[in-house]
Amino acid sequence: MPPFAVPLIDISAWVGDGSDDARAAVVAAMDHAARTVGFMQVVGHGIPDSVVSGLTGALDEFFALPLDAKKAYVRPAAENRGYSPPKSESLSYSLGVDPVTRMNDFFEAFNVGASWRDYPGTSTTVEDYAENTWPDAVPSFHGAVETYFDEARRVAHTLTRILAAALRVREDFFDTLTDHSIDVLRMNNYALPPGSIELGAELTGMGEHTDFGLVTVLWADQVAGLQVLGQDGSWNDVSPADGALLVNLGDVAARLTNDKWMSTLHRVKPPVIDGTIERRRSAAFFHDGNADAVIAPLPHFVTREAPALYEPVTVREHIAAKLAGSRAGRKNVTAVREAARVAASRG
Template identity: 85%
Template sequence: MPPFAVPKIDISAWVGPGSPDARAAVVAAVDHACRTVGFMQIVGHGIPDAVITDFTEALDDFFALPLDAKKQYVRPSGENRGYSPPKSESLSYSLGVDPVTRMNDFFEAFNVGTSAAEYPGSTATAADYAENTWPTETTTFEPAVTAYYDEARRVAHTLTRIFAAALRVREDFFDDVTDHSIDVLRMNNYALPPGSIELGAELTGMGEHTDFGLVTVLWADQVKGLQVLGQDGSWNDVAPADGALLVNLGDVAARLTNDKWMSTLHRVKPPIIDGTIERRRSAAFFHDGNADAVIAPLPGFVTAESPALYDPVTVSEHIAAKLGGSRAGRKNVSAVREAARLAGTRG
């Protein structure tokens, strides 16, 4: 088995004008990454440096607020909006796997996403597309986060066009399952005040999990912490290359392709360097699909030799089961295949 590596792919031929040969090369590289790793380093994405600079400064402004100020933006767990304090989640529970201790993930986060009002005339409701909460202590947060959100969404849409070409389905195939997609931007912070964590205690930065939807576009600091599961059961450190976004597939992509494309397990270890916690930030844009879209293996991926591995499920039902595990502590008993992969890991 070749050494673990996350391929670096330049998608500029799909962001702007590109020759048929250049676009075909991108499609082939993306398809290979989806089948062998489930992660890729994306460059040529077209997000301006200034947008990312303003965005990261806005994250700093918010996460620097006192904990009590941030806690006023906590929302009910099922809404997937607002602030999540440290140790209020346990991502491994989304796989139906018991964590070492309940609700012990080390990170804090803030979530924004699409609201039902953005999809007039569709079936979108507030139950799946909640309104956003915006902090009032900083005037830079909402405009900077919105600008980055729009860019990350554009990148996700570009990727679905590449996916359609790789899967050899019609060009607008993903429009049917993403034209009122549940999109969420989760901004994570792995730095807590001194003394709030006992070094040496059992810490989980973010527990082992797969992402829930179609594709994730991740911006992150180049600070060690993210680990991705290799096909040999090993955990491997991954950090974004200079100027790159990390992109990975979620469960919806795996279900559509009957596991020919990989929704890869990953986790975040606490960034502890020389006995102290190093600050680490990340922002994951989740392009999950329409709440009412029924996801099942595509006919081209189901044969007598490769029967369907998944029963049909709506995106909303799938996400609710996963969130019920990570946020509410209800073990997700439907994640049988993901839990089996986790059981086979080394270390």
């Protein structure tokens, strides 16, 4: 088996007016990455540096607030909006896997997403597409985050066009699954004040998990911590190249392709430098699909030799089960295949 590597893919041919050959090369590279790694680094995405700087400045200002001030923006777990304090979640429970210590993921996060008001004339409801909370304690936050959200969504739509070409389905195939997609931007901060952690303990920045939806577009610091599970059961460190976004496929993509494309397990293990945890930031844009979309393996991925691995399920049902695990501490008993991969991993 070749050594683990996350391929670097330039998608500029699909962002602009690329030639047919250039576009075909991107499709082939993405299909290969989807089948072998489930992760890729994407450049040529077209997000201006100024937009990324605006995002990071806004999240720095928010996460620098006192904890009590940030807790004013906590929302009910089921709404998946607002602030999540440190140690309030355990992502491994989304797979039905026990963490080392219950609720020990020490990242803090702030979530915004698509509201039901963004999709007039559709079947969206406030239960699936909650209104956002914008922290008035940081006046620049709303504008900077919303600008980045729109750019990340544009990249996600470009990626689904490439994925449709790789699947050899019509170019607008994903439109029917994502025209009122549950899109969420989760901004993460991996840092705790000195004395709030036991450095000799088994530390988990974010427990092992797969992403819930179709595709994730991740901006991240070039700081160690993100680890991706290889096919040989090893955990491998991953850090983005200069200017690259990390892109990975989620459970919806795996279910559509009957696991031909990989919803790869990943986690964050915090680096400890000179006795303190080095700060790490990330912003994950989750393009999950329509809440009422029914997801099942596509017919051309199901044969007598490769029977369907998944029963049909709506995106709403799938995400609800995984959120109940990570947020409420109730094991998700439906993630049998993913939990088995965690159990088989090494290190």
